[in-house]
Amino acid sequence: NAGVTQTPKFQVLKTGQSMTLQCAQDMNHNSMYWYRQDPGMGLRLIYYSASEGTTDKGEVPNGYNVSRLNKREFSLRLESAAPSQTSVYFCASSVGGAGEQYFGPGTRLTVT
Amino acid sequence: RKEVEQDPGPFNVPEGATVAFNCTYSNSASQSFFWYRQDCRKEPKLLMSVYSSGNEDGRFTAQLNRASQYISLLIRDSKLSDSATYLCVVISPPGRRALTFGSGTRLQVQP
Numbered sequence: 001n002a003g004v005t006q007t008p009k010f011q012v013l014k015t016g017q018s019m020t021l022q023c024a025q026d027m028n029h030n031s032m033y034w035y036r037q038d039p040g041m042g043l044r045l046i047y048y049s050a051s052e053g054t055t056d057k058g059e060v061p062n063g064y065n066v067s068r069l070n071k072r073e074f075s076l077r078l079e080s081a082a083p084s085q086t087s088v089y090f091c092a093s094s095v096g097g098a099g100e101q102y103f104g105p106g107t108r109l110t111v112t
Numbered sequence: 113r114k115e116v117e118q119d120p121g122p123f124n125v126p127e128g129a130t131v132a133f134n135c136t137y138s139n140s141a142s143q144s145f146f147w148y149r150q151d152c153r154k155e156p157k158l159l160m161s162v163y164s165s166g167n168e169d170g171r172f173t174a175q176l177n178r179a180s181q182y183i184s185l186l187i188r189d190s191k192l193s194d195s196a197t198y199l200c201v202v203i204s205p206p207g208r209r210a211l212t213f214g215s216g217t218r219l220q221v222q223p
Contacts, residue, residue, distance in 0.1 A: 035213075040120070040215055041215060042116070042199070042213040042214055042215035042216065043156065043199075043211075043213040044213075045211070045212075090155055090156070099144055099146055099158075099161060099203065099211075100146075100158050100161075101156075101158070101211065103155035103156050103157070104155060105154070105155055106154075106155055
């Protein structure tokens with residue numbers, strides 16, 4: 001039982017490049033989330049998926065797209081990376097209500 | 113004004129000390145409250161939920177004050193392993209399924 005896994009762990013991109021961050025959970029959770037964490041800002045929600053087939057914008061969705069591929073997987077895509085997207089990205093999942101979330105180990109992304 | 117505010121610290125305390133953190137929230141309609149713990153360069157993990165009547169889990173006690181819109185976390189008999197950042201988390205309506213995180217309070221327990 002791996003919990004929530006994320007790939008890659010580290011990534012460096014040049015401005016304008018695109019990439020997809022992968023997230024998978026093996027806990028049979030319905031809801032999945034993508035957050036970014038910046039120094040002094042706390043975690044901010046980018047997108048979430050309450051169930052398979054649905055996605056909704058969070059607090060900071062601009063510049064990102066998501067896909068809930070199936071119940072297990074929720075990916076985050078940066079179409080044209082910008083230096084402002086340099087951050088640590090966390091994926092999380094929960095059974096139903098949002099209170100108890102399980103987080104993946106994070107992806108540290110640098111955009112130069 | 114941020115929706116959830118915390119003193120960033122750091123709080124430097126000796127082993128065995130009692131330490132308390134507060135967190136204020138701005139939305140009076142907020143419904144659910146939690147404390148998460150985050151170790152350096154790791155993912156956040158749920159520490160405990162906060163109930164209206166207050167609740168305790170071993171050395172940790174959480175309190176909610178709806179009138180003044182704050183929650184607190186008390187740690188008794190601090191251990192070196194308690195050193196971490198403590199994140200205050202709130203769920204607010206309408207229909208919010210996601211958490212709003214404070215930026216965290218850093219605790220450093222000294223030997």
